[in-house]
Amino acid sequence: MAVLKKFRSRWLSQSDPPIEPEKKAKTATPSWGMSYDIRPLTISQLEECWRLDQRCFIDGEAYSKETFDYLLTAPESVSFRAVTSGGVMAGFVIGLVEPDRTGHVTTVGVAPEHRRRNLAKRLMNEVEEAFRKRNVRLVRLEVRTLNTPAQKLYESLGYTISQTLPKYYSNGGDGLLMLKSLD
Ligand SMILES: CC(C)(COP(=O)(O)OP(=O)(O)OC[C@H]1O[C@@H](n2cnc3c(N)ncnc32)[C@H](O)[C@@H]1OP(=O)(O)O)[C@@H](O)C(=O)NCCC(=O)NCCS
Numbered sequence: 001m002a003v004l005k006k007f008r009s010r011w012l013s014q015s016d017p018p019i020e021p022e023k024k025a026k027t028a029t030p031s032w033g034m035s036y037d038i039r040p041l042t043i044s045q046l047e048e049c050w051r052l053d054q055r056c057f058i059d060g061e062a063y064s065k066e067t068f069d070y071l072l073t074a075p076e077s078v079s080f081r082a083v084t085s086g087g088v089m090a091g092f093v094i095g096l097v098e099p100d101r102t103g104h105v106t107t108v109g110v111a112p113e114h115r116r117r118n119l120a121k122r123l124m125n126e127v128e129e130a131f132r133k134r135n136v137r138l139v140r141l142e143v144r145t146l147n148t149p150a151q152k153l154y155e156s157l158g159y160t161i162s163q164t165l166p167k168y169y170s171n172g173g174d175g176l177l178m179l180k181s182l183d
Pocket of ligand 1: 001056057107108109110111114115116117118119120121122142143144147148149150152153154156
C-alpha cells in the first residue's frame with residue numbers, strides 16, 4: 001500500500017471526538033462455494049470500506065477516514081469492491097491515475113475470512129482494466145518488504161520489483177516499488 005499525505009477532512013471539525021473502529025466485526029467463515037460480485041466502490045461505501053481497511057491493515061498503516069474521503073471522490077480515482085451475495089464488502093482496491101498518466105494502486109485489501117479466493121486478483125484485474133480505459137500504460141505500487149502474501153499476489157499478476165524504498169513506512173519499515181506494463 002502507498003503512504004499518502006494527510007488529507008484535511010471536509011466533514012470532521014477539530015472538536016469532533018476520535019472515531020473508534022467497531023470492536024467486533026462479522027467474521028464467520030463464509031462457505032467456499034460463495035460467489036462474489038466486483039462492483040464500483042464509491043463514497044457511499046466510505047464507512048464500510050474504512051472499517052474493512054482497519055481489519056486488513058493491523059500494522060498501523062490503515063488509512064484515515066479523511067484519506068478515504070479523498071480517494072473515493074477524486075476524479076482521478078478508480079476503485080472497486082468485492083461484494084458477497086448478502087451485500088457485504090469482502091475486499092476493495094483503490095487506484096489513482098497520476099498526472100504523468102501512470103496508474104498507482106494505492107491500496108488493496110481483502111477481509112481475513114474471505115482470503116485465498118482470488119478476490120484480490122479479480123480486484124487488481126478490474127483496476128488494471130479501468131487504467132487501460134484511461135490510457136494508462138504503466139502501473140506502480142508500493143509494498144512492504146516483509147509483506148510476502150502481497151508480493152506473491154503482485155508477482156503472480158506480472159509486477160516486478162523496480163527498487164527498494166528505505167524507511168518508506170511510518171514505523172521505519174522498508175518498501176518495494178513494483179511496476180507492471182499494461183499491453
Ligand atoms: C494480500 C491480500 C490482498 C491478498 O488477498 P487474497 O484475496 O487472499 O488474494 P488472492 O486469493 O487473490 O491470491 C492470488 C494469489 O496471490 C498469492 N497469495 C495471496 N495470498 C497469499 C499468501 N498468504 N501466501 C502466499 N501467496 C499468496 C498466491 O499466488 C495467490 O494465488 P493462489 O491462491 O492460487 O496460490 C490479502 O492477504 C490482504 O488483504 N492482506 C492484508 C492487506 C495487505 O497487505 N494488502 C496489500 C498491501 S500492499
